[in-house]
Amino acid sequence: MTGRLAPVIKIDEEKCINCYACITACPVKYCADGSGKKIMINHDLCLGCGNCIASCHHDARKPIDDTDRFFEDLKQREKIIAVVAPAVASVFSGNYLRLNGYLQSLGVKAMFDVSFGAELTVVSYVNYIKEKKPRMVIAQPCPAIVSYIEIYRPELLPYLAPADSPMLHTIKMIKSYYPEYQSYKVAVISPCIAKKREFEETGLGDYNVTMLALKQSLEQKKIDLLNYPAVEYVGAPAERAVTFSAPGGLLDTAERFVPGIRRNTRKIEGVHTIYHYLRGVAGKLNEPDIEFPLLVDCLNCEMGCNGGPGTGNVHKTMDELESPVRKRSAKLENQLNPKQQERLYKKYHKVLNRYWKPGQYKREYQDLSGNYKVVHPNESELSKVYHSLKKLSKDDIFDCTACGYGSCKSMATAIFNKLNKPDNCAHYNMALLEEEKKTTIYINQQLKEHISRALGMIEEINNLVEQLDKSINIQSASVDESSALTGKMITSIKSTSELSRQKRDSIKTLIDNAARGQEAMRETIQAVQGISQSIDGIASAIRIISVIASNTNLLSMNAAIEAAHAGDAGKGFAVVANEIRHLSESTRENSRNISQTLANIIAGINATSKRSDDTGALINSMSKEINGFAGTMTQLIDTLGELSTESSGITNALGNLRETSTIVKTDYGEMLSLTDKLRYDINFLAAMSADIVRAIENNDREMIEKLIHMEKKEATL
Helix, strand or coil: CCCCCCCCEEECCCCCCCCCHHHHHCCCCCCEECCCCCCEECCCCCCCCCHHHHHCCCCCEEECCCHHHHHHHHHCCCCEEEEECCCHHHHCCCCHHHHHHHHHHHCCCCEEEHHHHHHHHHHHHHHHHHHHCCCCEECCCCHHHHHHHHHCCHHHHHHECCECCHHHHHHHHHHHHCHHHCCCEEEEEECCCCHHHHHHHHCCCCEEEEHHHHHHHHHHCCCCHHHCCCCCCECCCCCHHHHCCCCCHHHHHHHHHCCCHHHHEEEEECHHHHHHHHHHHHHHCCCCCCCCCCEEEEECCCCCHHHCCCCCCCCCCHHHHHHHHHHHHHHHHHCCCHHHHHHHHHHHHHHHHHCCCCCCCECCCCCCHHHCCCCCCCHHHHHHHHHHCCCCCHHHCCCCCCCCCCCHHHHHHHHHCCCCCHHHCHHHHHHHHHHHHHHHHHHHHHHHHHHHHHHHHHHHHHHHHHHHHHHHHHHHHHHHHHHHHHHHHHHHHHHHHHHHHHHHHHHHHHHHHHHHHHHHHHHHHHHHHHHHHHHHHHHHHHHHHHHHHHHHHHHHHHHHHHHHHHHHHHHHHHHHHHHHHHHHHHHHHHHHHHHHHHHHHHHHHHHHHHHHHHHHHHHHHHHHHHHHHHHHHHHHHHHHHHHHHHHHHHHHHHHHHHHHHHHHHHHHHHHHHHHHHHHHHHHHHHHHHHHHHHHHHCCCHHHHHHHHHHHHHHHHC
């Protein structure tokens, strides 16, 4: 059967340093998980014994209780009563009744003394022993021991007293005999963090309020219990059982019922004793010759409940813890008249019997062995784990306990179950150190060789740097010379740019004149073309005149013929006709001459027009060339202007280059200096490396420390 158990210990992971102290202190070991960076807890395997809390010097483990919830519910006016463990007399020495007054001021209705419940517990034990005559009874006031048997030793469950703890006896008594508190929640003022497990398993109890948490709360709130009244417990008073919180308290109480029972009782306490004892008992149960004690009075805490993990008293001495309890017990005993002691005892037994009935306080337990799932490796599996731990022979099985498990086999079992890792084994780390030592020696030897090579390379670099320095000097001189020449060139560019700007207007005038010439030539060509057209009109008129002359000549011939026909009468007309004929011929001759002249003029004009067209084309071509040349010159002038404008930038750049060259020269000088220092440091490192190798080979720790000191001293220089 498996069962989830309430966490009763929390871990502050920021404070945990993985030191294994908690594993060393843990009686069951495998509830701790050391496989990660922090030691974690498997709460279902944890006993809640609190031994790890006491052993942690880093305050990384703290108890978990219900104190905060208890205070909060009181503020909400929850109906609560308290049952107070007898360890209160040790924790709040002299003020435990004033603690009742303080609780009452918070709203706790009534306080009951668990010491009286312890009296009832002894009655339950005695009656069970008398009726059942068991071979052995293991006392169960301690919930950590109950958890141990339920989880790890279920074969002992039949021997675990089948009766409630004093705390549960008290709660059941209240539920049965104080009906006015039936609906009240129960706060248990406890010295034990594991009590919460008991409440959850039985369904009794609502708050586990540890005395440690109460004490810390009083300190934080600066509350002085002397300012509160002493308030007695409700119900019947306890007698001997007020010592129940101390080792042997059960026996002191049982002696009153069964005188001499001490001789047949094993009183045993402490995590390093009780669980070892119970393992031994479990292993011998089937041996009939073994005689076990009738009663095992056992407690988890070596100093009893007075030094429990819920008290804050773990570092006090036994006498410091028990002295207040003894004083309380002595005070009760002094109230008894020795002569009437036997009668008073009988009377007290009657009081106890009034609150006890057969079967009323019976306790049953769970078999939680299903929680324990740890697998124990066989020899082959164990051997593999040992090899992972670099344990290669029997001589490597140290059982040094540094891991906290007490044996290499237990550590190997934890690793096999992934509850730990090789890194937490001292032998493994020493083996790694030995390997690292060899590796370090090898690396140092290699380092020495590489340093030697590096020194040679540095010498070569030094030579190259010196040559580079010479080259930089030459380069610097060249830059100065280039700068001067460039300055002259820039001056010339500026002059050329200025002249170009001056010629820009002349080029513009040339373009304008070319345009005007082109326009004049165009007008001339148009005029010649007009004259040619006019002459064409004259030629047409002359042709008409020539036709008229021909017709006139023909008419004169006809007139002459008619005059001849007329005879003398026509002589005068014949003369006229003859003159007209002469005039016609003359006109026709002149028209032919004029026509020829006009033809010659037109031919000349046509030739002139053609030449004018050719001249116009040449002028147009020349104009285009002039425009193209002007555009090119404009671009050239603009470019020269830009060059002139940007020449100052070039000058500045050359200045910067000169400065940079100077800086580079300076830097290379510093580089030479640093290279010298580097060479010195590497020589020092080489010498130190050789010394370290010798020191490691000879395992000379003093020499190693000395070398480290020298290195630190050198580093500060």
